[in-house]
Amino acid sequence: MTGHAVVIGEALVDLLESGDPIAYHPAIGGAPLNVAVGIARLGSPGIVDFAGSVGDDPWAGRILDFLAASGVGTSGVVSVPGVATTLAVTTFRGIEPTFRFYGEPPSYGLLDASNVDVDLVAAAGLLYCGSMCLLSPPVLAAARKAWSTPGPVRVFDPNVRPVVGVDPAVVAEFAATADLVKLSSADATALWGESPERAAARLLTLGAGAVVVTIGAEGALVAHGAATARVAAPNVAAIDATGAGDATMAGLSWGILEHGLPSDLAGWERLTRVAVHVAGLVCESRGGAVSMPTLEALRERFPSLDL
Numbered sequence: 001m002t003g004h005a006v007v008i009g010e011a012l013v014d015l016l017e018s019g020d021p022i023a024y025h026p027a028i029g030g031a032p033l034n035v036a037v038g039i040a041r042l043g044s045p046g047i048v049d050f051a052g053s054v055g056d057d058p059w060a061g062r063i064l065d066f067l068a069a070s071g072v073g074t075s076g077v078v079s080v081p082g083v084a085t086t087l088a089v090t091t092f093r094g095i096e097p098t099f100r101f102y103g104e105p106p107s108y109g110l111l112d113a114s115n116v117d118v119d120l121v122a123a124a125g126l127l128y129c130g131s132m133c134l135l136s137p138p139v140l141a142a143a144r145k146a147w148s149t150p151g152p153v154r155v156f157d158p159n160v161r162p163v164v165g166v167d168p169a170v171v172a173e174f175a176a177t178a179d180l181v182k183l184s185s186a187d188a189t190a191l192w193g194e195s196p197e198r199a200a201a202r203l204l205t206l207g208a209g210a211v212v213v214t215i216g217a218e219g220a221l222v223a224h225g226a227a228t229a230r231v232a233a234p235n236v237a238a239i240d241a242t243g244a245g246d247a248t249m250a251g252l253s254w255g256i257l258e259h260g261l262p263s264d265l266a267g268w269e270r271l272t273r274v275a276v277h278v279a280g281l282v283c284e285s286r287g288g289a290v291s292m293p294t295l296e297a298l299r300e301r302f303p304s305l306d307l
Helices: 031-042 058-069 118-122 137-147 168-175 185-192 196-206 244-259 265-282 295-301
Strands: 005-008 012-018 023-029 048-054 072-079 087-093 096-102 126-130 153-157 180-184 210-214 220-224 227-231
Touching (some): 023 031, 023 058, 031 048, 031 072, 031 126, 031 244, 031 295, 048 058, 058 072, 118 137, 126 137, 126 244, 137 168, 168 185, 168 196, 180 185, 180 196, 180 244, 185 196, 185 210, 196 210, 196 220, 210 244, 210 265, 220 265, 227 265, 244 265, 265 295
Parallel strands (some): 005 126, 048 072, 126 153, 153 180
Antiparallel strands (some): 012 023, 087 096
């Protein structure tokens, strides 16, 4: 291992739609939380710390308990009195989820720059920032402070949510100094109305070291330098794509910690191949964070995968 990871972002509760008649089932989530749990399960307890804000209701306690049970450090989590946990009501078209967020103020949006442990970030092997928490000015300030700290490999996932807005300028700001930007083809459309190829080229021109664009069941596009490649997704019995992009990010982040930052396209292809298999396995069960696999489960499901 080349170090541990620090993940900055949101933690909340997904209400997942299922059944006929429709019922909603709660599951702890939030894209960055999913990424942190995914890294911990692929790696080992203590490999990742989560930094974010939670409220003070029973769900906040359950989020902290879930993180601890998953082997994720919580010293960077701030609990805010009098705030209820944000709910993400999740509906589906086929296996693809759509989210609507409820709770004001958002419990995930109250981390600020004073809460950032610069020593923890500086000692990390990898720093993740991204997702909709960057729409909150306090969290954006916290992310900027962490991002400007020398030391870790920097990975960024805009994880665009059109229903809550998006600022392409913030995406460009973080992408310009990112070692890796991971986004989806839906993100590329929402941000710039562009294909995965054009979005990847845009991000590389901005300064990103490498770009991985996920394309659902088609796998992913990988771009580095002047070269691009396609990585096929595994054949899986998908029932729920919740957390698939986060699983890809977790797989890429774990791969960087395990093998170091790739220096060529072939190295990025190898990491991405593992990452899309992590995502495929997550799609075979319901929920995001709760579905993140261990390394042993990944080996068992895909025995020929080069880890």
